Amino acid sequence: MKVLQVILVVSLLSSVACKQERSSTARVAVSVSAREDYQEIVVELENMIQAEIQAKGLPALSISLVDDQSVVWSAGFGVENSQKGTPATSETIYRVGSVSKLFTDLAIMKLVEDGAIDLDEPVSTYIPSFEPMNGYDAEITLRQLMSHRSGLVREPPVGHYFDDTEPSLSQTVESLNQTELVYVPEERIKYSNAAIAVVGYVLEVLQGREFAKELKESVLAPLGMTSSSFAPDVEITEHLADAYMWGFDRAPFPAPTFQLGMAPAGSMYSSVEDLSLFIKAMLNGGLGVESRLIETATLEEMWEPQYAPENATTGYGLGFRIGNLEGLRRLGHGGAIYGFSTELAFLPEAKLGVVAVSSLDGTNAVVSKIVNGALEMMLAVQSKEVSPVPRMSEVLKPEIARSLEGIYGSGAEGIEFDERNGRLFMTSYAGGATVEVLALGDTLVVDGRTSYGMKFLEMENGLRVVGGVVLDKQDSDDIPPKMPGHWAELIGEYGWDHNVLYILERRGVLHALIEWFYLEPL
Numbered sequence: 001m002k003v004l005q006v007i008l009v010v011s012l013l014s015s016v017a018c019k020q021e022r023s024s025t026a027r028v029a030v031s032v033s034a035r036e037d038y039q040e041i042v043v044e045l046e047n048m049i050q051a052e053i054q055a056k057g058l059p060a061l062s063i064s065l066v067d068d069q070s071v072v073w074s075a076g077f078g079v080e081n082s083q084k085g086t087p088a089t090s091e092t093i094y095r096v097g098s099v100s101k102l103f104t105d106l107a108i109m110k111l112v113e114d115g116a117i118d119l120d121e122p123v124s125t126y127i128p129s130f131e132p133m134n135g136y137d138a139e140i141t142l143r144q145l146m147s148h149r150s151g152l153v154r155e156p157p158v159g160h161y162f163d164d165t166e167p168s169l170s171q172t173v174e175s176l177n178q179t180e181l182v183y184v185p186e187e188r189i190k191y192s193n194a195a196i197a198v199v200g201y202v203l204e205v206l207q208g209r210e211f212a213k214e215l216k217e218s219v220l221a222p223l224g225m226t227s228s229s230f231a232p233d234v235e236i237t238e239h240l241a242d243a244y245m246w247g248f249d250r251a252p253f254p255a256p257t258f259q260l261g262m263a264p265a266g267s268m269y270s271s272v273e274d275l276s277l278f279i280k281a282m283l284n285g286g287l288g289v290e291s292r293l294i295e296t297a298t299l300e301e302m303w304e305p306q307y308a309p310e311n312a313t314t315g316y317g318l319g320f321r322i323g324n325l326e327g328l329r330r331l332g333h334g335g336a337i338y339g340f341s342t343e344l345a346f347l348p349e350a351k352l353g354v355v356a357v358s359s360l361d362g363t364n365a366v367v368s369k370i371v372n373g374a375l376e377m378m379l380a381v382q383s384k385e386v387s388p389v390p391r392m393s394e395v396l397k398p399e400i401a402r403s404l405e406g407i408y409g410s411g412a413e414g415i416e417f418d419e420r421n422g423r424l425f426m427t428s429y430a431g432g433a434t435v436e437v438l439a440l441g442d443t444l445v446v447d448g449r450t451s452y453g454m455k456f457l458e459m460e461n462g463l464r465v466v467g468g469v470v471l472d473k474q475d476s477d478d479i480p481p482k483m484p485g486h487w488a489e490l491i492g493e494y495g496w497d498h499n500v501l502y503i504l505e506r507r508g509v510l511h512a513l514i515e516w517f518y519l520e521p522l
Contacts, residue, residue: 026053026061026077031090031273035072038065041377041387042073048373048390053077056366056449057252060088060241063356064272065374066279066346067382074272078359080241090273091227093240094357096342097335098193099275100230100268104200105146105319107219109298116206119143119318126202130173133180142202144185145195146318147306151183152176156194159261162499169211172261173201186307189316193265200264211264223277224289228270232259236269241359243339246449247516248434255339255361256498266337272355279346279353282331303331303348325372326379334364338498343367345375352378362433362517365452393438393447398422404437404444408463409471416507429509431520450517480508 034042042065053061059082064074076088111117122139123130132152134140144150155161157179159172176194183190204211207218212230220228229236243255260267281288285296305315305322314323323330328347335342341363346353354374356367373390380387396404401424404417414429417437424437426446435448437456443466446454455466462472483505490510494501502513503522510522 025050026058027079027087028075028077029087029089030073030075032064032071032074035067035070037381038067038072038378041374041381044387044389045073045370045374045377046075048392049077049370051392052366052370055447056360056363057246058358058360058363058366059244060092060359061356061367061370062088062090062092062094062272063354063370063374064090064276065378066276066283066353066355067378068283068351069280071273071276074276080239082242088241088359090276091239091271093227093236093269093271094342094359095240095243095335095337095340096268096270096275096344096357097266097337097340099270099333099335099342099344100264100266101196102278102319102333102344103215103219103230103268104196104203104264105302106294107203107215108142108146108199109294109302109318110218111203111206113295113298117142117202119146123198123202127173127198127205130176130198132176136181136184138185140181140185142199143306143318145192145199147316148189148191148195149186149307149316150192150195151181151185151187151190152192152195152198153179153182154190154192154194156197156262159197161193161260161262162496163261164256164258164496164498165261166259167261169197169201169204169261169263172197193262196265197262200262203264219293222288222291222293223274223281225270225274225277228268228274230263230268232257232269239271240269241340243359243361245339245361245516250516252360257338258498260337266335272357275344275355276353279344279355282346283348283351283353303329325375328379330375334368336362336364341367343371345371347375347379350379350382352382354378360449362515363449365448365450369452391440393440393445396424396437396439396444400424400439404458407474409469410474413469413471414474415471427519429521431518433517434519483508 060078060080062076065072074090076090076092078088080086080088080092119142140150156172156175158175159167200211203214207214215230244252245255246252277289281293286292286294286299302318303320304317305312306317308315320331321333328349330345330347332345339361342357344355354371356370358367377387401419401422404424405419407416409415412430416427418425425434426437427434433450435446435451437444438447444456456463462470464470487510490503492503504511512520512522
């Protein structure tokens, strides 16, 4: 339904949410002091975090470093509760989004170990009412759902990311019967929150009790994660960090707090202290602090890329994202839910892990950069090599920003550099957020809240993408073609007050602006 939105920019709210940008350093509350062998890198890591908080305006960030069965440093930066002035710590509670999926999938694997379930049986064996429209000669299985290979839509019609009516898990899964498979099962990766909602519902049906209660008993309890839950329990949410949404051209504002209908895919509450217990169990072959969570062999199965070529080292396992860092397996998951951004990663061969969470929406690039930087420094400590000192990006001089303004390349490879108040921002024609471009030595680097890492070298008549193509500078004075008349009926604001969808025209192309900062061509 199309609705008119009135956006009020409240200066007080802006000052609360972004006060880190105006102060030289964020408040730090150290929960676990750096172990002696990690003290040197923690100094560098703190400097890096402070720089990111100041540059990106993060209200709060908590982080924990794990070396095998020890937390070797944990701390909170910024403020947990802005009204009370409570500092963020390693015990501060955050919503950790899709990190939840790991716990849901582990609960299912416990049933596999017990012989109560078979990953390769049709899901309809366990929930006969599950009947999405499937025009292919292939049944949907739990293995496919857990590795994002089922072909299901990303979001269910009911209980999706934007649905604030808080439907039950059964209502959410039932709504999938209105949907049609996007791809043939197993054909390709199609990330799906709906798929993990189904996985969680299988657990709920087989165990005969509410999903959140089942997860608490079967997974969180063995790990000793007493400050975590899939439900907003009062004793947990009293320490929930204030979280904020933002837009490129609007002030930050409090994030919505409603519960997702697809809870198994993203509704977990936790702290970095509790998530460190999870990392310890992963590094200890599935043995939690209270009892064994899962067998080591089962974990190894979960860490194998599914439906992948032989000897594949990246992709999706059963729940876990599988990648590489410094030649080692990197396992874990990210999480994004209203106002919160999480990255959890561990290196099983090195027995090292890091988790970090921020209380600002869409800042996964920032927390991922911090987590990867921390892991690289920890590896250096372990190998007794000189620790890499993170190179920090710097704001371009205003005259350089102005000289670079323009359009480079064309089509999907095209980008636009836009100078605003002496700073340079990039928008890709292929879609994505508008992000700041900074200097990294003699290189230009994309370094914003939503993206980090793309690098450019300036050339006489354009830019060279480091490791990629040359983008010639275009004549940006050309007037875009006249907008088709029927677009006028489409342009406007749609959806919910808590997550407005904007349809707009930009340089002769119709775009959707999603969550106030993701711009996608239509």
